[in-house]
Amino acid sequence: MTHSAPPAVPRFPVSVTVDLVIFTVRDDALHVLLVERGKEPFLGGSALPGGYVRPDEGLDEAALRELREETGLDGGRLHLEQLRSYGDPGRDPRGRVITVAYLALGPDLPAPVAGTDAARAFWAPVGEALRADSGLSFDHGAILADAVERARSKLEYTTVATSFCREPFTVSDLRHVYEVIWGIALDPSNFRRKVTRTAGFLEPTGERRTSETGRPAALYRFGGAAVMSPPLLRSGDIAGRGAGGGSGRG
């Protein structure tokens, strides 16, 4: 306070990375794509896929590139949004590293491609990934927890749940996404009424798919609408429920 001069060190060694939380619904649980780290620090530990932002690319661009590298998918029918940035000093032992976390949602994706770091990539149930706080490197446990929270709340009032379904899909496919991520059972009839009456949510294809058992279900495509209002549930507060078998976060 003795002098009002600006800080003497406006610039110092810092790196910027993007980290991806890639979600998909497999079987009856929400899964996240993790990589086994191939170098220090945390060699052999699990972490979110990610990498350094290059000098000539923007943040979204870098996230899209990493996504393509890890999953082989171009961000076509696949949701990608910025989640939040994390930059506590000491979050990376190598030095000051600010990371911009992205959230990606996609249908049951093909077998993960080996990352550019020659690290093994695999799908892990988020419940396990969160419970094994021992497992995730850096502050990726906290990032994952924030991502789960974001995904749960976005399902309430947007149509992103369709990003988890490969087109064409049935109403039951869509309902299954909600049930897995929220960890609750939804009434099939009421769910159908809600999503079919929400303008722009579902677009009928006219075809039907005959499953192994039961009456064949009509097939739909995503209708293009972004928001759903009023929200799907009247109750609102979905947060904190057990999805994917996780006991939740502290």
Added chain:
Amino acid sequence: MTHSAPPAVPRFPVSVTVDLVIFTVRDDALHVLLVERGKEPFLGGSALPGGYVRPDEGLDEAALRELREETGLDGGRLHLEQLRSYGDPGRDPRGRVITVAYLALGPDLPAPVAGTDAARAFWAPVGEALRADSGLSFDHGAILADAVERARSKLEYTTVATSFCREPFTVSDLRHVYEVIWGIALDPSNFRRKVTRTAGFLEPTGERRTSETGRPAALYRFGGAAVMSPPLLRSGDIAGRGAGGGSGRG
């Protein structure tokens, strides 16, 4: 694709800053705190307050410090949340600068303190700040637009509107915040019913305030609840309306 080696340049010169979008409601318009830049680039232009993140502080910490420096307020009864990060190459002519934008909401704040850069700080109606795209330096026009969008949507389903009111406040004070930011008129009776019946939103103080005219209004304090469900409006989509532009509310 010829070789799978990692990028050769993981680290390059980059700086990290925090920029603040500080909103308040003055008179009948949403205002944002801007600074007149005291040095190049954009010398003399308007910009969001902000500054470099220091080597030893986290992002939230840096935002809190900047907020204190600019407004003289410690983040007591004042909402502060991370908005988003912006890092397009070329957004800053000085080089590669990634900025983490924060959104701050506060009651009609005291006269702005001169920034540490000896730059003049002032309140500007967001309508003007956005319209005068000529005015805002860097990509701060886009950041401001995102912040307005965030503020509008958060009013729908959270209780952050109370952050704009100095305690104790009346229901009309609170309603005025919504009307200004959304640019619509709300029915006083229905608004009261909604906010008073939402558990944890308002906490009666038992006192009343007699305004210049009309029946005295009961005074309330913030009740501590974070979310409001169902949302305040049935219609939902508030985005895209003219708020704070001074063009009047319909």
Added chain:
DNA sequence: AGACTTTCTAGTCACCCTGACCATAATGGG
């Protein structure tokens, strides 16, 4: 083929919330 199971899909109904509206209370001013 017929009964059974399973899932999809269409209704019904009571309840609550909302938005529109009317009415009354409580203050200051002419």
Added chain:
DNA sequence: CCCATTATGGTCAGGGTGACTAGAAAGTCT
């Protein structure tokens, strides 16, 4: 004392929701 103004309370019809019942359309088992 009437009036303007704001605060606050109440009514009422309509729509959406959750709980529930019922029928439709497939496969399976005997």
